[in-house]
Amino acid sequence: xxxxxxxxxxxxxxxxxxxxxxxxxxxxxxxxxxxxxxxxxxxxxxxxxxxxxxxxxxxxxxxxxxxxxxxxxxxxxxxxxxxxxxxxxxxxxxxxxxxxxxxxxxxxxxxxxxxxxxxxxxxxxxxxxxxxxxxxxxxxxxxxxxxxxxxxxxxxxxxxxxxxxxxxxxxxxxxxxxxxxxxxxxxxxxxxxxxxxxxxxxxxxxxxxxxxxxxxxxxxxxxxxxxxxxxxxxxxxxxxxxxxxxxxxxxxxxxxxxxxxxxxxxxxxxxxxxxxxxxxxxxxxxxxxxxxxxxxxxxx
Numbered sequence: 001x002x003x004x005x006x007x008x009x010x011x012x013x014x015x016x017x018x019x020x021x022x023x024x025x026x027x028x029x030x031x032x033x034x035x036x037x038x039x040x041x042x043x044x045x046x047x048x049x050x051x052x053x054x055x056x057x058x059x060x061x062x063x064x065x066x067x068x069x070x071x072x073x074x075x076x077x078x079x080x081x082x083x084x085x086x087x088x089x090x091x092x093x094x095x096x097x098x099x100x101x102x103x104x105x106x107x108x109x110x111x112x113x114x115x116x117x118x119x120x121x122x123x124x125x126x127x128x129x130x131x132x133x134x135x136x137x138x139x140x141x142x143x144x145x146x147x148x149x150x151x152x153x154x155x156x157x158x159x160x161x162x163x164x165x166x167x168x169x170x171x172x173x174x175x176x177x178x179x180x181x182x183x184x185x186x187x188x189x190x191x192x193x194x195x196x197x198x199x200x201x202x203x204x205x206x207x208x209x210x211x212x213x214x215x216x217x218x219x220x221x222x223x224x225x226x227x228x229x230x231x232x233x234x235x236x237x238x239x240x241x242x243x244x245x246x247x248x249x250x251x252x253x254x255x256x257x258x259x260x261x262x263x264x265x266x267x268x269x270x271x272x273x274x275x276x277x278x279x280x281x282x283x284x285x286x287x288x289x290x291x292x293x294x295x296x297x298x299x300x
Contacts, residue, residue, distance in 0.1 A: 011077055013040045015143070018070045021053055021060045071142075078144040078278045090283035092123035097284055100129045102137045103150040106227045107271060110246050111150075111166065115295035119288075141276055147285060148292070152205045153270040162274040163289075165296040168244040170206055170266050173231060173251050176258040178238050184261040187214075193240040194221040196233045206242055209266050231255045244269050246299070271296075 016026035017037070027037035045051055052066045062070070103112060108130055116128065131137070131146070138157050140146040149160075156162060172190065174181050181189070195218050197207055210218065221239050224230060230241040231251035240260075243251060248259045273292055279285050 010040060010044060011073060013037065014044055014069070015073045015077055017041060017044070017053060018062060018066055018073065019139070019143070021062065023053075074142045075278065078142070078276055090287050092126075092287065094125070095123055095284065096125040096127075098127045098129065099148070099284075099288055100131065100146045101148045101150065102131045102133055102140070102146055104133055104227070106244060106247050107150045109228070109250065110168075110244070111271075111292070111295055111299060114299070115291055118295065119291055141274070144276065144279075147275065147279070147288070149274040150271055150292075151274065153272050154205060156272055156274060159277070160274045161277045161280055162272045163293065165271045165273050165292065166299060167271075168246055168269045170242055170262060170269070171245050171248040172240050172242050172260040172262060173234055173248050173257045174240055174260055175235055175237060176256075178236070181240075181260055182258060184263050186263040190240070190262065190264070191217045194219050194238065196220075196222040196224065196230055196237075196239050196241040198227055198230070199223045199225050205269055206266055231257055 013026065013030060013032075016029050017023070017040075020026040020029060023037050023041060024034055027034045030037070032040075041052070048065060048069075050063055050065045052063055052069075053060050054063060055061075101112070112130070119126070131140075133149070133151060133155075137146065137149055137151075138160070141149055141160065150165065153164070172181075172185060176182075181193075185193075191214070197220055222233055224233060227243065227247060230243060231254065233239070234241050234251075234257060235255050242262075245259075251257055252259050273289065275285060275289070
């Protein structure tokens, strides 16, 4: 299929080249040989009369024209996929579709685990893949490789469609057998504690806010890769960890810890559900969205 001399079959290769900025990686992503991808790049350069990808030092960079094409090519391919891939209806009982969601482990524990139980009662054959939040998440959403992202409102990007899911506050957790901290902790008492936090590369919302408001005041004793490890590390120590209130409640019930209020007011945690604007009318995604929203409503 051609349009004004452009072979539309090359669009996927063009997106891979612009995204990867490497002939080798683009070829691997499309399961092509490097020589085949080099030939495709030559054809694209000829069509656009532009090198598209150029080497600067040790890095490959996009030309100004290629920078303009990145978003447009992504949108075009997602729109085509949404148009051709959408069935006229979605029948949960017989559907066997796979859904990809990007979410933190706390959102999975608080919301998604319960939603899946409800979903499988109606749609036993569909499957899910949960991915951790990374710097590539929105790029994957734009490319159509991810169906939904659940992330804090402050992390939301422009150009996506979204709706609020749930809101939460924060509490500290301590081991009641090793500390007499109870009730509510003042800011001064909180700062005086030794803290266990999630690795700063993930930059959880509370930690980002606290560091901005009170830079360098906390003594960080341990960093862990996910929220699920915080209560494990608090147990048997005099350290403190700060969690969303729902997670803190779960941690206390499971590990015999104590939940302590904060004598200062961090902004509430607001989780939002986000998806690509061109998939707004996909019946299957609409069904999953409604399940997620209903699940969020049930947790309050």
